[in-house]
Every structure is written in C-alpha cells, then in structure tokens.
Amino acid sequence: MAYLVKLEHFEGPLDLLLQLIEREELSITEISLAKITDDYLTIIRTAKEIEPEELADFLVVAAKLILIKSQILLPGIEMEADEGPSLEAQLKLYREFLEASKRVEAMLAEKRVMFGRKKPLIERVPEFLPPSRLAAETLARAFQAVLKSLEPLFRLPKIAIERAISIQEKIARIRTLILDRVAVKFGEIMKEAKSKTEVIVSFLALLELVKQRAIEAKQDSLFHEITLHKHHEIPSA
Incomplete structure (x- = not known):
C-alpha cells in the first residue's frame, strides 16, 4: 500500500x-x-x-x-560535497x-542448516601409492624392519630380582659364628650383608636371638662396637 x-x-x-x-x-x-x-x-x-x-x-x-x-x-549548517549514496x-x-x-x-x-562449498579446501586427499614394481614381499619386509627398530621403545625393562635371605637363615648363620668363636663383633655380621635388605634382616635376627636369650650383647660405651657372646659367656668388665 x-x-x-x-x-x-x-x-x-x-x-x-x-x-x-x-x-x-x-x-x-x-x-x-x-x-x-x-x-x-x-x-x-x-x-x-x-x-x-x-x-x-x-x-x-x-x-x-x-x-x-x-x-x-x-x-x-553547510551542505557537504559528498552526501553519500x-x-x-x-x-x-x-x-x-x-x-x-x-x-x-x-x-x-526448512531446517536447511548446511550449505555447499563451491570449491573444496583440499582438492586431493594425500594417499600412499607404492611403485608398481614393488612386490608385496618386499613391502612386508620393510614394515617388519620398521617394527623391529621400534622394539626398544616399547620393550619393558628387565629387572633382576635377587633372592632375599630369610631371618631364620640369618639366625642360623649368627649361631654358627658364635659357636665357632668366643665373641663376634656386630660390625663383622653387618659386613657380610650384600644389600640393604640383608642388613635389616641381620639386625632383626640379632634382636630375635637376644630375645630368645641365645646370645648377649655388650657395649663398653655409647657408640662403641657391640660385641656378641653366647649367653652366660660375657667376659667381666
């Protein structure tokens, strides 16, 4: 209208x-x-x-x-030279x-929310085209070589697990030492230990022998060497 x-x-x-x-x-x-x-x-x-x-x-x-x-x-108010469109x-x-x-x-x-593009962004999708003379066996060997070269990256590390000596075995060892000798230095027993675990086991074995009153321990003064004897065979000070 x-x-x-x-x-x-x-x-x-x-x-x-x-x-x-x-x-x-x-x-x-x-x-x-x-x-x-x-x-x-x-x-x-x-x-x-x-x-x-x-x-x-x-x-x-x-x-x-x-x-x-x-x-x-x-x-x-003056008219501008260019008044626009x-x-x-x-x-x-x-x-x-x-x-x-x-x-x-x-x-x-009409729920037409998709619109076509006149020209694709990527005209050709990259693809692997092996040479026509390449045999399947040669390609398989090449892939196997690649996989073998990657093995060190995925191989799990091998850790050697050492056998840990038991407390009972260490108790028997200490008993043998004390029976063969009049006295044994605590440091000598510790020197036989080949690992931190064995040091702990040796210390626990000594505590168990003292608890059983199988051996007695003597220390002349603080921080001095501890001497181990069979029970009732501790020399007089």
Whole structure:
C-alpha cells in the first residue's frame, strides 16, 4: 500500500515529493513534515499490516526531508560535497538485504542448516601409492624392519630380582659364628650383608636371638662396637 501525501501545495507519493524538492520545483518551507508524519502514523495504527519495505521507504525519505529542511532553517549548517549514496541507491541496497534475509529465514524454516562449498579446501586427499614394481614381499619386509627398530621403545625393562635371605637363615648363620668363636663383633655380621635388605634382616635376627636369650650383647660405651657372646659367656668388665 503506497502512502500518498495530501498537502495544500502537493498531493502524491512521498518519493515524488522528495524529487520535486531536490529539483527545487517545490519549496521545502511550504511542506509540513509534522503533518506528513502524523498522517503516516495514523495509517500505521489503522492498517492491519504494513510491509517492512514500505516502512523503510518512508523512514528513508522522511529522514532526507528532515535533513533538507534543517539545512534551510539553520543557514549555519553547510551542505557537504559528498552526501553519500543517493536515496534510490539506499532503497535498492535495503531491498537487497531484505530479500536476502527472507531467503535465509525460509531456509532456516526448512531446517536447511548446511550449505555447499563451491570449491573444496583440499582438492586431493594425500594417499600412499607404492611403485608398481614393488612386490608385496618386499613391502612386508620393510614394515617388519620398521617394527623391529621400534622394539626398544616399547620393550619393558628387565629387572633382576635377587633372592632375599630369610631371618631364620640369618639366625642360623649368627649361631654358627658364635659357636665357632668366643665373641663376634656386630660390625663383622653387618659386613657380610650384600644389600640393604640383608642388613635389616641381620639386625632383626640379632634382636630375635637376644630375645630368645641365645646370645648377649655388650657395649663398653655409647657408640662403641657391640660385641656378641653366647649367653652366660660375657667376659667381666
């Protein structure tokens, strides 16, 4: 529905009014922009439906008319040499955007959320093409050689597990030493140990023998060597 302007000095489409004013065939001072706006608002209120294109056309033309009239009423404002795109160009651009938005809306309504690409990013997928003269056996040997070269990276480390001597075995060893000799230094027993584990086992074996009262231990002073004797054979101090 095209909006027709009805004024004292003009009656016709709004865009025609703008063209007459721009060609100076009609004075902007004789035009009441307030009446034009009020009339259009009345149409909007009474109309059942207003097309977005018509509303946009009115806003663009009305804005242009307001600019022209403000420049006439305010002489201090000079017209710029380049006022940008013409009204016709602005309306054309707006309609293009409006049509594009309608197409996008229609595609979304159809749940078309995928769009094709004219040219793929990768024109050709890289692939392995062995020489035509390459035999399957040769290729198999090459793969086996590669796998063999990778074995050190995936081979589990081999750890030698040493047999740990038991407390009972160490007790028997200490008994033998004390029976063969009058006294045995604690340090001598520790020197026989080949690992930290055996040192601990030796110490536990000595504690067990002392607990069983099979041997007695004597230390002359703090931090001195501990001497081990058979029970009741500790020499007098």
